Amino acid sequence: MTRLLTIVLLFTVYLNCFSQENSTIQGHITDADQKPLSGVNVLIAQLNTGTQSNEQGDFSIENLSAGNYTLTISYLGFKTQSKQVSVQNDGVLTLGNIVLYEGNEILNEVVINGERQNKFSRKKTAYVAKLPLKDIENTQVYSTVTNELLESQVVTNFEDALNNAVGIEKLWTSTGRGGDGAGYYSLRGFSVQPQLVNGLPGLTNGTINSANIERIEVIKGPSATLFGNAVSSYGGLINVVTKKPYAGTGGELSYTAGSYGFNQVTGDFNTALDKEENLYFRLNTSYASQQSFQDAGFRKSFFVAPSLSYKVNNKLSFSFYGEITQAEQTNPMFLFLNRSAPTEASNLDELGYNNKLSFTSNDLTLENPSQNYRLEMDYKLSDTWQSQTLLSKSSTSTKGYYSYLFDFGILGDDTFTRYISKQNANTETSDIQQNFIGDFKVANLRNRVVIGADYFTATQTSNNTGYAFYGNITPEGGSNGDNPFTPEVEEDAYPLSSSGVDAALESQAIGNNKSKYHIYSLYASDVLDITNNFSAMVGLRLDHFDNEGDISSAEDDYNQTTLSPKFGLLYQPIKDRLSVFTNYQNGFTNVAPQLVGNPEDGPQTLQTFDPEQANQFEVGLKTNLFNNRLDATISYYNIQVTDRVITDPSSPFNKIQGGEVESKGFEIEINANPVNGLNIRAGFSNNESTTTKSDNPEILNRRPLEAGPETLYNFWANYEVQQGSLEGFGLGLGFNGASERFAINYESTGEFILPSYTIANASVFYQANKYRITLKLNNAFNKEYYKGWTTISPQTPRAVLANVSYKF
Known part of the structure; x- marks a missing residue:
């Protein structure tokens, strides 16, 4: 009897537990046009678990206990929704149709436990068009480098991250010098x-710092219409999207160690700060230190990025993002080739460069503190219009010793002369934007519109010393103290120490320079759906540039006003699966006035010029096939730069606007997820650039040095075993490379060509529910290769990285 009662009791408990965990929530998700949305994140906040909608927009969360839950429904580029639901025992709760409305990326990056298709592709963003627009309906081309891709490659620096973007190549690393910025x-x-x-x-x-990167968007072609010319170039621009707060509590701790003394600790923590879960806080932080593969050189940095998202109500929300960095490094030493006279060597073999030599010391360092802050307010004006107010402020400084090596071609034996200065510089920027974003129909035609105003100002302050001669070196490792600009032959010693440099700089003047400029802009853009499959994008920017220059003098003041148009057409033969597009895009550069006129005929006069113009025409196609398992972009572009100021061929004292550059080429990018667990990223680009018109015979009919290599390619494949005894184990294999490039390419200097290269990389990892262990091999075959822009810069040899990450 006792045994029978025990069996009955256990069976009753089993039935009770089973019934309590056998409930289901299901629903259907569409956009405002009643089109199903696939891949939408549906999270149960109390359980930190959820699912994603399928291709038909349906979702189902099973095996739930009875109770009250909060569903958070989010999708990139759409406004997040929260729903309170009550689940009964052994029941199915059907929510019916849930409509998501397009908006900005606020509180919508939700961590979901599960497999996401095509992890290396995330082609919906509210930044590229300043509208929540899917890639396949955007006439502009852009590459997205996702954090999943960076995680699979154990990327620890920004330069390696950009190896995954099609058609972009490093020219030189950030030197840390004031005004140089974060590399070119x-x-x-x-x-x-x-x-x-x-x-x-x-x-x-x-x-x-790579620790706070959610993704990188490399936006292709002149983009002044929406972004102006202060942060973009004729080739495009680079937008870093940072990690933002999300609904739920969680985080990650990570440690990476590797060759050349590399150590990095990162932390990521996200939580709600109120009981109603309307205020979320996220903190990303990192400390890293690394030495060089050369005989001297190091970098260490501390980084912290707090962020807040506050949902006041269904109409109003605020977001704050901050990034604070403290960094110290030795500045990278490039060999600067002479731009006006031929070097004795025309290639690396003749130069005899010992790339293990740094030609500096760890006593000569630069500090680079920087701060970036952004505040965003979003307000829903109506069902079709919303207001977006944005404020950003940046401050970046340089303090310490900066030196460079230049080949004057005077002393012979490929001698490079060192010049050094003490830097004390700062750049401050402020930007205020007001956008009105609409999604409405006129005569049954859908319009997605952004109308905005922008004010940008930058102030640069420099209290640097002048540059002092500080010895010579030869690429093989020789040194001497003979100043090339004095008649006598000196044999002075120049120790690479702070005390020695300070003594040499005592006679150098300290600058007291401060300059400022302002940009006032109005812009508008409209994506008009003419039919369900055919759309047009049209945009225009009015840009007024006000240059104060040196604030102590009015002589360099000038202002210019420019119109920058944009137009595109897109047709989708297969809706949301295949699109064919063409675009016209514009960029510009403000040109400072110059003195003209023959001095023998009287005082010269100041002549003003129109802004320099760049116009791009592009055609291509985009795909999103096989249930989001294959997306590809193929395009051909032609960029014509005109109105460059050149010397008048009829008079050396006059200037005319007539210089021209042509840049054309094609790009292919593929992101594929052919089977579960396998993700592939591949890209190929070819570019032809020529200065087609100029008064300067040094560059006429030659490839500009800033154009870099003609051909670039990248590939990365990552496979994770999905089931069985090896579930969670995986491999990553890939390569990236470039054709040869010109370090120097002038009429008088001839050519100095840096050779082509292909760099192979590999990884092996184990992925569990809460942690990940990865071993990464960079430059697997220890290839010696170089990059440069009138410079020669050796790149890192073979390196091994080991990473351990724990998620909670």
Whole structure:
């Protein structure tokens, strides 16, 4: 009898437990046009678990206990919704149709436990068009580097992250020098710097920290219509999207160690700060230190990024993002080639460069503190209009010793002369934007509109010393103290110490320079759905540039006003699966006035010029096939830069606007998820750039140095075993490379060509529910390779990284 009672009791408990965990929530999600949305995140906040909607927009969460829950429904580019639901025992709660309305990326990055298709592709963003627009309906081309891709590659720096973007190549690393910014890259034949954070200006004099990157958007082609010319180039611009608060509590701790003394600790924590869960806080932080593969050199940095999102009500929300960096480094030493006279060597073999030598010391360092702050207010004016108010402020500084090596071609034996200065510089920027974003129909035609006003100002202060001669070196490792600009032969010693440099700089004047400029802009853009499959994008910017220059003098003051148009057409033969597009995009550069006129005929006069113009025409296609398992972009572009100020061929004392540059090429990007667990990223680009018209024979009919290599390619494949005894184990394999490039390419200097390269990388990892362990091998075959822009800069040899991450 006792045994029978025990069996009955256990069976009753089992039935009770089973019934309590056998409830289901299901529903259907669409956009405002009643089109199903796939991949929408549906999270149960109390359980920190959830699912995603399928291709038909349906979702189902099973095996739930009875109780009251809060559902958070979010999708990139759409406004997040929260729903209170009550689940009964052993029942199915059907929510019916849930409509998500397009809006901004606020509280919508929700962590979901589960497999997301095509992890290396995330092609919906509210930044590229300043509208929540899917890539397949956007006439502009852009590449997105996702945090899943960065995680699979154990990326620890911004430069390696950009290797995954099609058609972009590093020209040189950030030197830390005041005004230089965060390095230079070549994009569609033109140099560009990463100066945009979450769609707003964000500057730095050092390397961008990778710990707070949610994704990187490389936006292709002249983009002045929506972004102006202060943060973009004719080749495009780079927008860094940071990690933002999300609904729920969680975080991650990570430690990475590797070759050349690399150590990095990162932390990520997210939580609600109120009981109603309307105020969320997220903190990302990182400390990293690394030495060089050369005989001297190091970098160490501390980074903290607090962020807040506050949902006041269904109409009003606020967001705040901050990034604070303290960094110290030795500045990278490039070999600067002479731009006006031929070097004795024309290639690396002749130069005899010992790239293990740094030609500096760890006693000569630069500090690069920087701060970026952004505040956003979003208010829903009606069902069709919303207001977006944005404010950003940036401050970046440089303090310490900066030196460079230049080949004057005077002493022979490929001798490079060192010049050094003590830096004390600062750049401050402020930006205020007001956008009105609408989604409405006129005569049954859908319009997605942004109308905005923008004010941007930048102030640069420099209290640097002048540059002092500080010895010579040869690429093989020789040194001497003979100043090339004195008649006598000196044999002085120049120790690479702070005391020695301070003594040499005592005679140098300290600058007291401060300059400022302002940009006032109005812009508008409309995506008009003419039919269900055919749309047009049209935009226009009115830009007024007011240059104060040196604030102590009015002689360099000038202002210019520019119109920047944009137009695009897009047709979808297969709705949301295949689109064919063409675009016209514009960029511009403000040109300072110059003195003209023959001095023998009297005083010269100041002549003003129209802004320089760049116009791009592009055609291509985009795909999103096989239930989001294959997306590809193929495009051909032609960029014509006109109105460059050149010397009048009929008079050396006059200037005319007639210089021209042509940059054309094609790009292919593929993101594929052919089977569960396998994600592939591949890209190929080819660019032809030529200075087609100029009074300067040094550059005429030659490839500009900023254009970088003609051909670039990248590939990365990552596979994780989905089931069985090896579930969670995975491998990553890939490569990236470039064709040869010109370090120097002038009529008088001839050519100095840096060779082509292909760099192979690999990883092995184990992924569990809460943690991940990865071993990464960079530059697997220890390839010696170089990059440069009138410079020669050796790149890192083979390196091993080990990472352990724990999520909670």
